[in-house]
Amino acid sequence: MENKVDFFEQLRKLPTSCISDALDMLGINGGCELIRPLTQGMALVGPAFTLQYEQVKEGEKAPAGEFIDEVPAGSVVVIANGGRYCTVWGDLLTIAAKQKGIKGTVIDGCCRDATSIIQMNYPIFTKGTYMKSGKNRVKLVGKQIPVRIGNTIVHPGDVICADDSGVIVIPQEVLPEVVEKALAVEIMEQQIIRDLREGISMKDARERHNYNNFALLLNK
Amino acid sequence: MENKVDFFEQLRKLPTSCISDALDMLGINGGCELIRPLTQGMALVGPAFTLQYEQVKEGEKAPAGEFIDEVPAGSVVVIANGGRYCTVWGDLLTIAAKQKGIKGTVIDGCCRDATSIIQMNYPIFTKGTYMKSGKNRVKLVGKQIPVRIGNTIVHPGDVICADDSGVIVIPQEVLPEVVEKALAVEIMEQQIIRDLREGISMKDARERHNYNNFALLLNK
Amino acid sequence: MENKVDFFEQLRKLPTSCISDALDMLGINGGCELIRPLTQGMALVGPAFTLQYEQVKEGEKAPAGEFIDEVPAGSVVVIANGGRYCTVWGDLLTIAAKQKGIKGTVIDGCCRDATSIIQMNYPIFTKGTYMKSGKNRVKLVGKQIPVRIGNTIVHPGDVICADDSGVIVIPQEVLPEVVEKALAVEIMEQQIIRDLREGISMKDARERHNYNNFALLLNK
Numbered sequence: 001m002e003n004k005v006d007f008f009e010q011l012r013k014l015p016t017s018c019i020s021d022a023l024d025m026l027g028i029n030g031g032c033e034l035i036r037p038l039t040q041g042m043a044l045v046g047p048a049f050t051l052q053y054e055q056v057k058e059g060e061k062a063p064a065g066e067f068i069d070e071v072p073a074g075s076v077v078v079i080a081n082g083g084r085y086c087t088v089w090g091d092l093l094t095i096a097a098k099q100k101g102i103k104g105t106v107i108d109g110c111c112r113d114a115t116s117i118i119q120m121n122y123p124i125f126t127k128g129t130y131m132k133s134g135k136n137r138v139k140l141v142g143k144q145i146p147v148r149i150g151n152t153i154v155h156p157g158d159v160i161c162a163d164d165s166g167v168i169v170i171p172q173e174v175l176p177e178v179v180e181k182a183l184a185v186e187i188m189e190q191q192i193i194r195d196l197r198e199g200i201s202m203k204d205a206r207e208r209h210n211y212n213n214f215a216l217l218l219n220k
Numbered sequence: 221m222e223n224k225v226d227f228f229e230q231l232r233k234l235p236t237s238c239i240s241d242a243l244d245m246l247g248i249n250g251g252c253e254l255i256r257p258l259t260q261g262m263a264l265v266g267p268a269f270t271l272q273y274e275q276v277k278e279g280e281k282a283p284a285g286e287f288i289d290e291v292p293a294g295s296v297v298v299i300a301n302g303g304r305y306c307t308v309w310g311d312l313l314t315i316a317a318k319q320k321g322i323k324g325t326v327i328d329g330c331c332r333d334a335t336s337i338i339q340m341n342y343p344i345f346t347k348g349t350y351m352k353s354g355k356n357r358v359k360l361v362g363k364q365i366p367v368r369i370g371n372t373i374v375h376p377g378d379v380i381c382a383d384d385s386g387v388i389v390i391p392q393e394v395l396p397e398v399v400e401k402a403l404a405v406e407i408m409e410q411q412i413i414r415d416l417r418e419g420i421s422m423k424d425a426r427e428r429h430n431y432n433n434f435a436l437l438l439n440k
Numbered sequence: 441m442e443n444k445v446d447f448f449e450q451l452r453k454l455p456t457s458c459i460s461d462a463l464d465m466l467g468i469n470g471g472c473e474l475i476r477p478l479t480q481g482m483a484l485v486g487p488a489f490t491l492q493y494e495q496v497k498e499g500e501k502a503p504a505g506e507f508i509d510e511v512p513a514g515s516v517v518v519i520a521n522g523g524r525y526c527t528v529w530g531d532l533l534t535i536a537a538k539q540k541g542i543k544g545t546v547i548d549g550c551c552r553d554a555t556s557i558i559q560m561n562y563p564i565f566t567k568g569t570y571m572k573s574g575k576n577r578v579k580l581v582g583k584q585i586p587v588r589i590g591n592t593i594v595h596p597g598d599v600i601c602a603d604d605s606g607v608i609v610i611p612q613e614v615l616p617e618v619v620e621k622a623l624a625v626e627i628m629e630q631q632i633i634r635d636l637r638e639g640i641s642m643k644d645a646r647e648r649h650n651y652n653n654f655a656l657l658l659n660k
Contacts, residue, residue, distance in 0.1 A: 017527075085253055087237075090237055092413065095417070096422045112240075113235055113385060128256075129256070129385045130251060130386050131251060136244070165552045193531075196536050197535070202509050203509055286643055311455075311457075313642075332605045334603070334604035335604040338604065349605045351460040351471060352464070352469070355652075356464070
């Protein structure tokens with residue numbers, strides 16, 4: 001588990017595109033479509049703490065979900081709300097999350113209190129913003145179970161990485177391989193950038209550094 | 221009517237989430253789905269001046285809508301254009317609106333001249349931006365009538381509140397009740413925030429301040 | 441062709457809304473729906489260098505598209521990827537494009553490496569961001585052929601203009617007419633703005649400067 005923290009350190013320096021390329025090499029599609037940063041410049045890395053919400057029945061009462069006290073420091077809260085247009089995150093949860101050292105929140109759905117959350121600079125990745133509460137509209141039905149975010153299944157402890165391009169999920173069982181491959185991609189791309197800056201053509205730079213066959217090269 | 225101005229003052233200090241919770245207590249759903257600020261940080265409060273647009277018939281000519289000279293200072297212009305992808309607001313209307321002391325504009329549709337409107341810092345909430353004029357595409361068919369914005373009906377004089385989370389509509393007949401309840405929600409949430417900052421758990425803080433039964437408490 | 445450069449200079453000072461009005465006068469609809477700036481404040485003008493992508497067959501391998509070395513300085517790269525949710529542009533292409541003096545990129549689809557591209561301040565207009573590579577998902581099947589971006593066909597050499605309101609395309613055969621008409625619209629609107637600032641009503645200002653019949657006036 002010590003290693004995991006080192007992996008997180010390395011992932012924090014990598015764009016989601018390199019991580020995605022590493023997942024592609026393993027045939028894993030970890031992207032979460034249509035989930036975007038609440039505002040520009042947000043980024044996060046950490047293990048998922050997952051939550052499943054469901055719609056309530058007509059007239060059923062449902063309080064706000066109780067979970068934040070259980071989330072360990074360093075985690076990323078991952079809320080599966082089926083893209084519903086009511087909110088499962090706001091400023092109270094944000095303040096609690098910051099107090100606890102939680103790294104950020106990913107929602108297949110909406111958050112509210114966008115103005116104050118942006119001021120607090122807490123990383124949220126979500127389908128959008130709205131102000132209607134989820135209270136009495138949806139209910140928390142599962143904690144730390146596999147959930148779907150966009151088109152990807154997230155298991156508790158899977159590693160969530162996000163930046164301005166979006167959110168990607170690394171299954172925890174392939175974490176060491178993915179970090180190794182993503183670092184190799186990043187180094188190869190830095191070499192291409194150096195070549196481009198020296199006036200070498202893209203075609204030549206890609207060939208010199210095996211851009212198109214890099215996966216094969218790594219798997220040798 | 222003097223009171224109304226005081227209510228507006230109070231609403232300006234409240235996030236749309238508290239206003240939405242107050243409307244929820246009354247069983248009113250005032251949210252306008254998918255209407256977003258033109259850029260981050262925009263907010264407005266004021267009574268609606270409503271406008272209804274319709275598509276023109278094939279080949280029908282239609283000039284730009286004439287309405288801005290009739291809009292009273294302090295109003296919010298609310299334009300129902302059925303989410304159509306042509307524009308009913310641009311920089312000329314923005315300059316006129318600022319001259320007149322109009323508070324902002326909400327559009328179920330698009331606006332253009334986004335670059336200069338953002339520079340002028342005039343609050344616009346809209347489905348998106350585009351550059352194609354509504355001229356000869358849509359026509360103004362009604363002023364100061366009930367209109368639909370997103371999924372909510374707006375009557376002339378209803379109070380529009382908007383921030384980074386989106387746009388919400390307070391029917392004017394419930395304005396005093398909504399302001400009272402929204403302020404109570406805000407005060408209760410500030411108490412929870414104080415508790416959280418002192419290290420009290422979310423569960424305990426919510427219980428101490430009746431977070432989940434606050435509506436019942438207020439209605440006692 | 442010298443003239444073209446002068447036209448580009450003039451277009452750079454005009455908002456896309458004036459250009460769109462000029463195209464409307466000629467019955468041409470050049471708008472590209474749902475294509476937005478990667479971040480606020482991006483703008484570009486230049487002739488299109490067009491690229492057509494297609495989905496690969498199940499299991500088909502496809503390398504990254506080779507084209508950037510062929511794009512002339514001053515061009516705008518226009519990539520038709522059918523709005524697909526995989527990326528055909530990232531930071532390597534951005535660095536190459538900046539080295540070469542390319543003006544920007546328009547994508548009916550997604551780009552990745554949003555964080556670093558925003559830092560480089562390179563103008564990209566796109567449907568959204570994602571991190572999954574187009575490699576082995578889509579392939580480049582045509583260069584410098586007519587392509588569709590949103591709802592508009594772009595021919596190689598057509599002039600692309602974009603700002604915060606979106607992307608518009610001027611067919612190159614009408615470039616002189618469009619620039620002339622767009623400048624006339626801009627001057628007329630500046631006159632209305634001056635009137636509004638002097639307290640003249642919108643109705644009067646529009647009438648004085650023939651706002652609603654400006655197309656007829658120009659075509660006299």
